[in-house]
Amino acid sequence: xxxxxxxxxxxxxxxxxxxxxxxxxxxxxxxxxxxxxxxxxxxxxxxxxxxxxxxxxxxxxxxxxxxxxxxxxxxxxxxxxxxxxxxxxxxxxxxxxxxxxxxxxxxxxxxxxxxxxxxxxxxxxxxxxxxxxxxxxxxxxxxxxxxxxxxxxxxxxxxxxxxxxxxxxxxxxxxxxxxxxxxxxxxxxxxxxxxxxxxxxxxxxxxxxxxxxxxxxxxxxxxxxxxxxxxxxxxxxxxxxxxxxxxxxxxxxxxxxxxxxxxxxxxxxxxxxxxxxxxxxxxxxxxxxxxxxxxxxxxxxxxxxxxxxxxxxxxxxxxxxxxxxxxxxxxxxxxxx
Amino acid sequence: xxxxxxxxxxxxxxxxxxxxxxxxxxxxxxxxxxxxxxxxxxxxxxxxxxxxxxxxxxxxxxxxxxxxxxxxxxxxxxxxxxxxxxxxxxxxxxxxxxxxxxxxxxxxxxxxxxxxxxxxxxxxxxxxxxxxxxxxxxxxxxxxxxxxxxxxxxxxxxxxxxxxxxxxxxxxxxxxxxxxxxxxxxxxxxxxxxxxxxxxxxxxxxxxxxxxxxxxxxxxxxxxxxxxxxxxxxxxxxxxxxxxxxxxxxxxxxxxxxxxxxxxxxxxxxxxxxxxxxxxxxxxxxxxxxxxxxxxxxxxxxxxxxxxxxxxxxxxxxxxxxxxxxxxxxxxxxxxxxxxxxxxxxxxxxxxxxxxxxxxxxxxxxxxxxxxxxxxxxxxxxxxxxxxxxxxxxxxxxxxxxxxxxxxxxxxxxxxxxxxxxxxxxxxxxxxxxxxxxxxxxxxxxxxxxxxxxxxxxxxxxxxxxxxxxxxxxxxxxxxxxxxxxxxxxxxx
Numbered sequence: 001x002x003x004x005x006x007x008x009x010x011x012x013x014x015x016x017x018x019x020x021x022x023x024x025x026x027x028x029x030x031x032x033x034x035x036x037x038x039x040x041x042x043x044x045x046x047x048x049x050x051x052x053x054x055x056x057x058x059x060x061x062x063x064x065x066x067x068x069x070x071x072x073x074x075x076x077x078x079x080x081x082x083x084x085x086x087x088x089x090x091x092x093x094x095x096x097x098x099x100x101x102x103x104x105x106x107x108x109x110x111x112x113x114x115x116x117x118x119x120x121x122x123x124x125x126x127x128x129x130x131x132x133x134x135x136x137x138x139x140x141x142x143x144x145x146x147x148x149x150x151x152x153x154x155x156x157x158x159x160x161x162x163x164x165x166x167x168x169x170x171x172x173x174x175x176x177x178x179x180x181x182x183x184x185x186x187x188x189x190x191x192x193x194x195x196x197x198x199x200x201x202x203x204x205x206x207x208x209x210x211x212x213x214x215x216x217x218x219x220x221x222x223x224x225x226x227x228x229x230x231x232x233x234x235x236x237x238x239x240x241x242x243x244x245x246x247x248x249x250x251x252x253x254x255x256x257x258x259x260x261x262x263x264x265x266x267x268x269x270x271x272x273x274x275x276x277x278x279x280x281x282x283x284x285x286x287x288x289x290x291x292x293x294x295x296x297x298x299x300x301x302x303x304x305x306x307x308x309x310x311x312x313x314x315x316x317x318x319x320x321x322x323x324x325x326x327x328x329x330x331x332x333x334x335x336x337x
Numbered sequence: 338x339x340x341x342x343x344x345x346x347x348x349x350x351x352x353x354x355x356x357x358x359x360x361x362x363x364x365x366x367x368x369x370x371x372x373x374x375x376x377x378x379x380x381x382x383x384x385x386x387x388x389x390x391x392x393x394x395x396x397x398x399x400x401x402x403x404x405x406x407x408x409x410x411x412x413x414x415x416x417x418x419x420x421x422x423x424x425x426x427x428x429x430x431x432x433x434x435x436x437x438x439x440x441x442x443x444x445x446x447x448x449x450x451x452x453x454x455x456x457x458x459x460x461x462x463x464x465x466x467x468x469x470x471x472x473x474x475x476x477x478x479x480x481x482x483x484x485x486x487x488x489x490x491x492x493x494x495x496x497x498x499x500x501x502x503x504x505x506x507x508x509x510x511x512x513x514x515x516x517x518x519x520x521x522x523x524x525x526x527x528x529x530x531x532x533x534x535x536x537x538x539x540x541x542x543x544x545x546x547x548x549x550x551x552x553x554x555x556x557x558x559x560x561x562x563x564x565x566x567x568x569x570x571x572x573x574x575x576x577x578x579x580x581x582x583x584x585x586x587x588x589x590x591x592x593x594x595x596x597x598x599x600x601x602x603x604x605x606x607x608x609x610x611x612x613x614x615x616x617x618x619x620x621x622x623x624x625x626x627x628x629x630x631x632x633x634x635x636x637x638x639x640x641x642x643x644x645x646x647x648x649x650x651x652x653x654x655x656x657x658x659x660x661x662x663x664x665x666x667x668x669x670x671x672x673x674x675x676x677x678x679x680x681x682x683x684x685x686x687x688x689x690x691x692x693x694x695x696x697x698x699x700x701x702x703x704x705x706x707x708x709x710x711x712x713x714x715x716x717x718x719x720x721x722x723x724x725x726x727x728x729x730x731x732x733x734x735x736x737x738x739x740x741x742x743x744x745x746x747x748x749x750x751x752x753x754x755x756x757x758x759x760x761x762x763x764x765x766x767x768x769x770x771x772x773x774x775x776x777x778x779x780x781x782x783x784x785x786x787x788x789x790x791x792x793x794x795x796x797x798x799x800x801x802x803x804x805x806x807x808x809x810x811x812x813x814x815x816x817x818x819x820x821x822x823x824x825x826x827x828x829x830x
Contacts, residue, residue, distance in 0.1 A: 074382055080565040083376050144588060145447025145561060176451075176486035177479040184478035184502060230588060261447060265379030265565020265596070288446065297565065316446075316476075 069094060072112075079333065080265050081296035085303065089115065109334050116330035120299060125308040125324055128254045128282065135167070135219040137211070137251050141240060141279050142259035143271055144228030147287035149178065151259050151313055152223050153185030154321040155285075159221055166191040167217065169210025169224035171203040171243060182225050188318060192217060203227065203239065204246040211250045222251075231274030241278045257310065259285045262295040272301050283310035286324070295329075364396045367411050378633045380596035381569040384422075384603045392418055416630055422599055423626035424608040428583065433554045437469070437518040438525045441551060443544050443579050444559030445571060446532030449587035451480060453559055453613055454529040455487035456621035457585075461525050462493060469523040471514040472497035473507040473547060476531035476540070484529055491618050494523075507531065511547045528553065541578035548579055556581040557610065560597055562589045568597035569604050576605045583610040586624065594633050667761045669725040673717045676710050712745060716753050719743035728754055 069090050076086035089112075096102070096111050129136045138155075142148050149172070156166045168186050172178040173196045186193035194210040196203075207224050214222035226243060229236035247253055258281040260268050275281050289295050289312055298309045309324040368389050375385045395414050432438045440457070442450045451474065458468040470488045472495060474480035481501035488495035496514045499505025511528055518526045528551060530544050548556060558581040560568065575581060584605075586598050589612045598609055609629075614620040717725060719742035724731055731739075731754060740747045 077376055077382050078566045080567070083373050143563070145449055147447060175483070176490070177483035180479040180482050181477075261561075261563075263445070263561075263565060263567045263571070264563050265568075266377050267379070267563040267594075268565075271563075 076296060079296035080268075082266055082269070082300050085296070085300045089299075113330045113334045116299070116333065117327045120302055120309075120326035120329060122302065122308045122326070125283075125310055125326075127310060129221070131252070131254060133252055133254075135214045135222045135251065136254040137214075137247055138221060138223045138255040138257060139226065139244065139247065139253055139279065140223060140257050140259060140285075141226050141275055141281070142228060143230050143261075144175075146228065146259040146261045146264075147285075147313060148172075148228065148259045149181050149185065149225055150316070151257075151285050151287055151311065151321070152182065152225050153189055154313065154318055155311065156185065156191045156221075156223055157189035157318050158321070160190050164220040165218060167210065167214040167219040167222045168193045169207055169214075169222060170195045171206040171210070172225050172227040173199070173201050173203050173206060174227040178225070178227065191223075192219065204243045207243045208246050208250075211247055215250070231271050237274065237278045240275075244279055255283055255310075256281050257283050257285045258307070259287055260298070260301075262286050262289040262298075264297065266297065268297040269300060269304070272305050272307060276305060276307065281307055283308055285309075285311035285313065287313035289314050296333075361397060364393065364411060368393055368396070371415055375596060375599075375633065378594035378596035379563075379565045379568070379600075380633065381566050381600035381604070383569065384600045387603070388418060388422070388599075416627075419599065419630035419633060420626045422603045423629055424602055424624075428608040428610060429623065430610065431554055431582075432525075436522075436524040437515065438466075438555070439515065439528065439551050439553040440525060440555045440557060441528040441530065441548060441553040442557050442559055442585075443530050443575060443581060444532060445561070445564075446477070448532065448559045448561045449613065450474070450532060450559045451483050451487065451529055453585060453587055453621075454484060454527050455491050455493070456613055456618055457611070458488070458493040458527055459491040459618050460621050461527075462491070466524045467522070468493050468525040468527055469514065469518050469521075470495045471511060471526060471528045472499070472501065473511050473514075474529050474531040475499055475501040475505045475507050475510070476503065478502050480529075480531070487618075507543060508546045508550050512550045515551055526551075538578075541574070544579045555583055555610075557583050557585050558601070558607070559585045559587060560601060562586045562595040562597055562612075564597045568600040572601040572605050576607075581605075581607060583608055585610060586612040587614075589614045595629060596633055598629055599633055669717050669720065669728055669757055672757050672760065673714060673725075676713050712743075712749065713753060715743040716740075716745055716750055728757060 072093065073086045073090045076089060077083060081089065092115055093108065093112055096115065097108060100107070100111065102108055102111055127138075140148050140152055152168060156168060159166050166189070168182055168191050170179045170182045170193060172182070179195050183193055183195065185191075192213070194206065194213045196206045203226060210222060210224055224243070224247070226240060227236070229240065231237065244253065244256075256279050258272060258275045258279075260271065264271070272281065272284070284298065284301065284307055286295055286298055286309055301307060302309060311321060312324050313321045371392070372385055372389050375388070376382065380388075392411075392414055395418075396411050430438075430440070442454055442457075444450050454470055458470055461468045470484055470493055472481040472484045474484070479502065481497050481499065485495050485497060496510075496517055498513065499507075499510055507530065514526055514528065517523075528547065530547055531540060556579065558572065558575050560571070564571070584598070584601050584607055586595060586609060589595055601607070602609055609624040609626070612622060612624045612629075716739060719739045720731075724735060724739075731750075736747050736750045736754075739745075740750050743750075
């Protein structure tokens with residue numbers, strides 16, 4: 001759900017129609033208005049998109065009991081939780097199992113599911129699209145090949161389907177054909193796009209133009225793509241800081257999404273740290289979460305860096321994405337009893 | 338939060354300083370740290386387990402208990418085993434007898450295939466080949482376009498009859514590209530294929546079809562060095578689905594330790610051919626297993642240091658020397674040899690700058706005065722063979738001649754002869770069962786513990802110590818006139 005100024009009345013009729021249409025096909029979440037929502041704003045419902053199909057249970061091949069929790073540690077390590085987090089979880093499971101007198105595998109699974117859900121549930125895991133200061137700016141950052149452009153395409157499409165007007169800013173002026181790739185997504189999702197005027201133009205300049213255009217064309221959301229950069233490349237990280245400052249001269253940034261490839265191992269932690277430092281990351285989009293069991297690193301990231309996971313990507317299709325849900329993640333990971 | 342492995346091992350080894358021998362539980366404690374470090378470097382768990390088991394077996398064996406410095410020996414074993422898994426010697430591209438050589442790239446989405454294709458093309462071009470890039474990734478939006486831009490950047494033609502974005506048949510593009518290459522006499526064909534997620538049968542089949550259609554000389558599996566535990570599954574899936582002949586690691590310029598390299602190499606037994614860093618088209622080089630081993634362990638060059646130290650103080654040589662001493666056959670020539678070994682150690686200083694937390698060590702090595710060794714060498718070289726064998730014949734006029742010949746003063750010559758005599762005398766005493774410390778390395782090799790265990794006096798093994806070390810210690814005790822008595826090598830004179 002996001003909030004839009006009431007005076008956008010013309011669009012609203014269309015929107016409601018869309019929302020109704022969506023209600024037929026998809027379940028709509030009804031949320032209570034947040035503090036920021038004043039009477040000037042009207043809520044635009046977005047279709048619910050939580051995914052379970054992306055998670056494959058890691059416990060299908062092991063059997064565990066109280067005496068043999070070492071195997072649980074191994075399994076967690078294999079799901080990229082990291083040694084530290086895996087050890088902590090196992091010891092907590094032990095404590096709780098002892099307290100509850102749990103012995104059977106089913107009981108232990110329940111304990112683990114609850115524990116993970118509890119630890120990963122956060123109040124701030126939905127997108128911050130409720131300040132009323134439009135257009136909402138979403139800056140998308142990450143290392144090379146994490147899936148930034150694809151994530152933007154999917155998110156744009158989702159927002160457009162929900163009735164939002166979306167503009168994309170192609171500030172990845174470095175990678176060959178990155179602009180064209182984003183343009184393809186703009187077409188697919190019916191979004192506007194702001195491209196660099198010349199090849200290799202200063203990305204901050206593109207971001208600036210994108211802001212101007214999004215304001216001018218009355219967009220609800222502006223999503224800015226940036227070039228992939230490895231977190232230890234100081235020059236490039238500084239450039240990201242500059243893009244941020246340029247945007248903030250005109251508009252507040254609602255979200256800085258760090259796109260993380262879920263196959264990334266322990267390096268995801270250093271990525272998250274570095275990007276948070278320069279770009280004040282507000283949320284994580286976890287991509288490529290389909291196929292095998294993985295993504296455990298987000299547990300450690302949420303836990304240690306206090307950054308919520310917001311979006312989840314599970315494939316190449318335009319609809320292969322959803323919002324992160326701790327309980328579903330936990331159930332998916334541990335498996336149904 | 339993790340701290341690097343060398344720091345942790347230093348911690349583990351601290352408690353061992355007083356010990357000359359490692360017990361099984363000492364080794365296990367060390368191995369636990371190594372296990373953790375490997376997991377934090379994203380080496381797959383199953384690979385870590387096999388690896389640790391192998392290291393443990395060797396570490397518990399004779400090799401370590403009989404080693405001069407057991408703790409270092411454990412680290413050494415770890416290093417050796419890592420290099421074995423990583424493929425030992427670096428392998429190079431196999432070129433076809435009849436060109437074109439066909440190289441096919443396969444890998445996950447976002448692993449960096451297209452960028453790599455460009456780098457590989459540039460590298461091959463610089464090797465005198467005439468490469469052709471082939472755009473068979475017709476899936477990802479604008480992948481074809483990206484390859485064309487890259488081809489232009491590196492000045493390599495791109496074969497791209499289809500515009501991509503979901504249109505066109507990659508298998509026929511691949512087939513046609515070979516014909517095209519033959520016609521236009523390209524020597525190497527690089528086929529870029531669509532990236533795929535973990536297990537995607539359709540795309541895997543497509544890659545397999547491309548492989549069948551082009552019969553490539555090399556199929557390179559491209560993998561992001563930041564990948565986590567999933568590396569094993571991905572590698573297996575590609576090995577089963579397409580099969581590959583070699584591996585390329587990408588994005589190695591991040592701070593990822595690249596444990597995936599180990600996982601993939603271990604699970605598939607395939608060599609890693611190249612590593613690539615960054616987007617710059619030059620950021621590409623052949624893969625070096627030994628460097629990767631150090632990187633995975635985050636050990637800086639501490640292992641090279643150990644290695645070099647071991648080379649410098651060859652145990653066998655030391656034994657021969659000890660025997661010589663026992664027989665009173667230690668000559669100035671042997672003395673010179675020992676000096677030169679110390680000099681080799683001195684060159685380690687330059688390596689230290691690359692090492693994490695090596696401050697202590699560096700201070701110690703600073704005490705080796707390479708110039709001093711040069712001067713000693715000059716003096717000895719100015720002697721006749723007869724004089725070198727029997728310094729007793731060095732009378733005043735011989736000494737003056739030697740001083741002139743070496744550009745030194747008679748005092749310098751005297752001081753050297755004195756040092757030699759003292760050293761020879763002391764060594765003789767020790768060789769006959771004195772108080773040896775059996776150091777595998779000179780004192781002050783810093784972070785690593787030096788066993789201080791007292792050996793039984795009559796033990797034969799007592800002879801295997803390093804004479805130079807002893808000589809150095811002795812002259813350290815009685816420093817020569819201009820001496821730098823602080824030197825742990827006693828080379829001040």
